[in-house]
Amino acid sequence: MAQSFRMKPPMGEDNGWWWQEAAEGRLAIQRCKQCQTLRHPPHPACGECHSFDWDHITASGRGTLCSFTILHHPQFPGFDYPLIIILVDLAEGTRFTSQLINCAPADVSFGMPVQMVMHEDPDGFRLPMFQPATGAAA
């Protein structure tokens, strides 16, 4: 039986670097070099000062669950349903859309602390996901 894989996101000039960071295990956040504003998803210009100069920081991976939705349909190959799709307020201050894993749908709650785990597909493709934060609260 053929193994089906997750569809790959489009990777272009503006966001290819971000996926390269993920491939190396890091959750990157783009930062304006002029005014230091963080932004995600990556795009060429700063929304605050319109500068095209940017670099990036590596996020701690800590965050708080801002919102979520549980997806049952439509089901695409390469995903395990139901999917818990979440909006995370990263500790650094930007928001990030991701998937919550290692958590039953009934246990999801607004404001829960979450931490990033780098998910790796069987074909080696890596993408940041989140799970309930473990250990003592900081």
Ligand SMILES: [Zn+2]
């Ligand atoms: Zn700026």
